[in-house]
Amino acid sequence: MSRFSKTLFAVLVVASMVLTACGGGGGGGEKAPIKVGAIFDLTGPTSDVGTPYGEGVKGFVEWKNANGGIDGHPIELISADYAYKVDQAEQLYTQYVQEGVVAFMGWGTGDTEALRGKIAADKIPFMSASYSANLLDMEAAPYNFLIGTSYSDQAIIAIRWAMDDYAAKGNSDKPKVVLIHHDSPFGQSPVPDAQAFAEANGVGFMDIAMPKGATDYVAELAQIQQFGASYVVIQNVSSPAAVLLKDAVSQGVTDTVQFITLNWCSDEIFINLAGDAAEGVIGTIPFTPPSSPVPGHDDPDAWLKEQGSSLAEKGLHYSQGWWTMATMAHGIELVLKDGKEVTGENLRAALESIQNFDTGGVTAPISFSPTSHRGSDSLRLFKVENGKWVQASDYISAGD
Amino acid sequence: MISGIFHSTYEKDMALRKTHTQKIRIAIVIIFVLAFPFFANRYFLTLANQVGIAIIGAIGLNILVGYTGQISLGQGGFMAVGAYAAGILTARMGMPWWGSTIAACFITALIGTLFGIPSLRLKGLYLAIATLAAQEIILWVVTHWRALTGGVDALVVPDPMLFGLRMNTDFNFYWVTWGLVAVVTILTVNLFRTRFGRAFIAIRDQDIAASVMGVDLFKYKLLAFAISSFWVGLAGALTAHYRNIVTWERFTVDISVLYLAMIIIGGLGSVTGSYLGATFMTLLPAVLTNLGRAVKSVLPVIDSIIPFIQQATFGIVIILFLIFEPEGLNKMWKDLKDYFRLWPFSY
Numbered sequence: 162m163s164r165f166s167k168t169l170f171a172v173l174v175v176a177s178m179v180l181t182a183c184g185g186g187g188g189g190g191e192k193a194p195i196k197v198g199a200i201f202d203l204t205g206p207t208s209d210v211g212t213p214y215g216e217g218v219k220g221f222v223e224w225k226n227a228n229g230g231i232d233g234h235p236i237e238l239i240s241a242d243y244a245y246k247v248d249q250a251e252q253l254y255t256q257y258v259q260e261g262v263v264a265f266m267g268w269g270t271g272d273t274e275a276l277r278g279k280i281a282a283d284k285i286p287f288m289s290a291s292y293s294a295n296l297l298d299m300e301a302a303p304y305n306f307l308i309g310t311s312y313s314d315q316a317i318i319a320i321r322w323a324m325d326d327y328a329a330k331g332n333s334d335k336p337k338v339v340l341i342h343h344d345s346p347f348g349q350s351p352v353p354d355a356q357a358f359a360e361a362n363g364v365g366f367m368d369i370a371m372p373k374g375a376t377d378y379v380a381e382l383a384q385i386q387q388f389g390a391s392y393v394v395i396q397n398v399s400s401p402a403a404v405l406l407k408d409a410v411s412q413g414v415t416d417t418v419q420f421i422t423l424n425w426c427s428d429e430i431f432i433n434l435a436g437d438a439a440e441g442v443i444g445t446i447p448f449t450p451p452s453s454p455v456p457g458h459d460d461p462d463a464w465l466k467e468q469g470s471s472l473a474e475k476g477l478h479y480s481q482g483w484w485t486m487a488t489m490a491h492g493i494e495l496v497l498k499d500g501k502e503v504t505g506e507n508l509r510a511a512l513e514s515i516q517n518f519d520t521g522g523v524t525a526p527i528s529f530s531p532t533s534h535r536g537s538d539s540l541r542l543f544k545v546e547n548g549k550w551v552q553a554s555d556y557i558s559a560g561d
Numbered sequence: 562m563i564s565g566i567f568h569s570t571y572e573k574d575m576a577l578r579k580t581h582t583q584k585i586r587i588a589i590v591i592i593f594v595l596a597f598p599f600f601a602n603r604y605f606l607t608l609a610n611q612v613g614i615a616i617i618g619a620i621g622l623n624i625l626v627g628y629t630g631q632i633s634l635g636q637g638g639f640m641a642v643g644a645y646a647a648g649i650l651t652a653r654m655g656m657p658w659w660g661s662t663i664a665a666c667f668i669t670a671l672i673g674t675l676f677g678i679p680s681l682r683l684k685g686l687y688l689a690i691a692t693l694a695a696q697e698i699i700l701w702v703v704t705h706w707r708a709l710t711g712g713v714d715a716l717v718v719p720d721p722m723l724f725g726l727r728m729n730t731d732f733n734f735y736w737v738t739w740g741l742v743a744v745v746t747i748l749t750v751n752l753f754r755t756r757f758g759r760a761f762i763a764i765r766d767q768d769i770a771a772s773v774m775g776v777d778l779f780k781y782k783l784l785a786f787a788i789s790s791f792w793v794g795l796a797g798a799l800t801a802h803y804r805n806i807v808t809w810e811r812f813t814v815d816i817s818v819l820y821l822a823m824i825i826i827g828g829l830g831s832v833t834g835s836y837l838g839a840t841f842m843t844l845l846p847a848v849l850t851n852l853g854r855a856v857k858s859v860l861p862v863i864d865s866i867i868p869f870i871q872q873a874t875f876g877i878v879i880i881l882f883l884i885f886e887p888e889g890l891n892k893m894w895k896d897l898k899d900y901f902r903l904w905p906f907s908y
Contacts, residue, residue, distance in 0.1 A: 204868045204872050241850045241854070242867075246846075247808070248611060248811075249850075252608060252846070255607040256847075274806060295714070345809075346810070349714055
C-alpha cells in the first residue's frame with residue numbers, strides 16, 4: 162500500500178466512525194437528551210407487579226419521545242433489572258449518577274429507604290413505587306417524592322371508611338379493626354399512624370404480622386375472630402393477600418368481617434388469584450384501575466394498542482408507572498419552561514411548585530410544596546364485583 | 562530453567578512470599594490498590610467498597626468453612642448482628658463509629674460462639690441446618706425486638722466523621738475498607754502459621770485424629786466460630802457505617818448462600834480464594850448488566866429478555882465451576898502460575 166492510499170484509508174475510517182457516531186446520536190438536529198435513571202424488579206420477588214410498572218415507565222418515555230419529547234428534548238431512560246437486591250440497586254444507582262442522570266425512578270421500600278441518604282447528598286429527585294410515610298420526612302429524605310397516597314394515609318382512609326360503614330349499619334359503638342401486614346419495612350410502614358388514628362377515634366386496633374412463607378393463615382384468622390374484628394385491613398402483596406382471603410372464606414370469617422386491601426394487593430392479580438373469594442373486598446387504590454376507565458387511561462391505552470397490547474391486559478400497574486414517570490417529566494418540563502438548566506436542585510424546586518397536576522383521573526390531583534412531598538392524601542375506594550374493581554366511593558381524604 | 566520451587570531452609574519454607582515473582586506481584590497489587598481511588602470514578606469506588614466488604618466477610622466465613630470444616634449457613638445472621646450492633650451503639654448511644662465497629666466485632670464473636678456450641682455434637686449437614694437455624698433466629702430477633710433494633714423499620718445511623726471529614730463518601734470509605742482488608746488479610750494469613758490455625762486445619766482434615774493428637778475439639782471449634790464471626794461482624798459493621806442505614810432485608814438467607822458461593826467459587830481454605838470469590842461474585846451482576854446494555858444497543862429486540870439471561874448466567878457460572886473446577890478460582894490461578902513458571906517445558 163502506498164503512503165497516499167494508507168492516508169486515504171485512515172481518513173475513510175475516521176470519517177465513517179464520525180458518521181456512525183452522528184447516526185447514533187439521532188441525526189444531530191435534536192436538543193440534548195435528558196437522562197433519567199431507573200431500576201425495576203423484573204426477575205425478583207416482586208416482579209409480578211414490578212414488570213408492568215417498569216413497562217409503564219418505559220412506555221411513557223417512548224410515547225413522549227415519539228411525540229417530540231419534553232420541549233424538544235428526548236428523555237434518555239437508563240434502566241436495568243435489580244431483582245429487588247439492595248446491593249445491586251446501589252451499584253446501578255451510583256453508575257447512573259456517574260453517567261449524569263438528573264432524576265431517578267426507584268421501585269421498592271427496601272432500596273428507596275437504603276438510597277435516601279445518597280439521594281439527598283447527590284441531590285437527585287427520586288420517585289418510586291414505595292409509599293412509605295418515612296419517605297415524607299423532609300429532613301431525612303429531602304429528594305424523595307411520593308406520587309401515590311402513602312400507606313399510612315391509605316390505612317387511615319380504610320379505617321375512616323370502616324367507621325362510617327359500621328355506623329351506617331346501625332351500630333352505635335365503634336368497630337374493631339385489625340391491620341394484618343407483610344413482615345417487613347413495607348408492611349410495618351402504616352402501623353404506627355394507623356394505630357394512632359384508631360386510638361384517637363376510639364376504634365379497637367390490633368396489628369398482626371403475616372409470617373414469611375406461610376402456606377395458610379388459619380391461625381391469624383383465629384386471632385382476628387378472637388379479637389372480634391369487623392374490619393381487616395391488609396397491607397401485603399397480592400399472592401399472600403389472596404391466600405388470606407381464600408382461607409377466610411373457607412373458615413367463614415368473611416361472614417362477619419369486611420376485608421380492605423391496601424394498594425399493593427388491590428389489583429387484577431389479586432382477583433385472578435383469589436377468584437370468588439375476592440368478591441366484596443374493598444380496595445384503597447390510588448391509581449384507578451383500567452376496569453373503570455378515566456381520561457388518563459387513553460394515552461397509555463392508545464400507545465399499547467399500537468404495540469398490539471392494551472391497558473386492560475397490562476393492568477393498573479402499567480398506568481401507575483406511566484403516570485409516575487409523567488409527573489417527573491412534568492417537573493422537567495417546568496424547569497425547561499423557566500429557561501433553567503435541568504439539574505437535580507432545579508428539578509426539585511420545579512416539582513415543589515407543582516399544584517394540582519392533573520393525571521386524567523388516574524390519581525387525585527398531585528401537588529407538592531417545599532414543606533411536603535406528599536403528592537396526594539386522598540383516593541377512591543373500589544370494590545370487587547363480578548371479578549372487577551368497581552368504583553365504590555368518591556375521593557376520601559386522610560386529612561383532618 | 563526452573564523446574565519447581567525448592568527450599569533449603571525452614572525459614573524460607575515458612576515464608577508467606579517465597580519467590581521474587583511473588584514479592585513483585587504483591588508490590589504491584591499494593592501499588593494498584595493505593596493508586597486506584599485517584600483514577601476511579603464513583604461507580605468503580607462503590608464497586609471497590611462492596612468488593613472490600615465482601616472480601617472481609619468471605620475471609621471470615623472461609624476461616625470457619627474452608628479452614629476448620631464447619632459448614633455455616635448463618636453468615637447473613639452474623640452480618641446482621643455486626644451491622645445492628647454498630648448501628649445501635651452509634652445511633653442510640655452516641656458511640657463514635659470506629660468504637661462501635663470494634664465493639665460490633667466482639668459482640669458478633671460472642672453471638673457466633675454461642676451458636677457454635679452445637680458444633681461439638683453436630684457435623685456436616687446437621688451443623689449446616691443448625692447454623693441455618695441461627696440465621697433465622699437472629700433475623701427473627703432483629704425484626705421483633707422493636708425496642709432494641711427498631712423492628713422491621715430501617716435503623717438510621719449517623720454519618721461517620723473523622724477529624725471533621727465525612728468518612729462514608731465512596732472515596733473516603735475506600736481507605737477504611739481496604740485498610741481493614743489489609744489488616745484482616747495479614748492477621749488471617751498469619752493465623753494459619755500458629756498452633757491455633759494448625760489445630761483448625763487438623764479438625765477439618767480429621768477431627769478424631771486431631772483429638773487424639775491433643776487438640777481440644779470443643780475449645781478450637783468455638784474459637785474458630787469466634788474468630789470467623791469477628792471478621793463477619795466487621796463486614797456487617799462496615800455495611801452499617803458505609804450505608805448509614807440498616808435494614809434486615811440486607812441480611813437474609815440469600816446472603817448466607819451468596820457468601821458460601823463466594824468461597825466455593827474462590828477456593829475453600831484459602832485467603833486468596835476469598836479475594837477471588839468475593840470479587841467475582843460482587844462484580845458478576847455489574848458485568849452482566851453492562852454487557853446487557855452493550856448488547857441491547859446492537860440487538861434491541863432482546864431487551865426484554867436480558868434480565869432473564871443475566872439470572873440464568875449467574876446460575877450457569879456456578880454450576881460450571883462446580884463441574885470443571887471444584888477447587889475454585891484459586892486453583893485456576895495456581896495452575897496459571899505453574900504453567901508460566903515452567904513454560905515452555907512443563908511436565
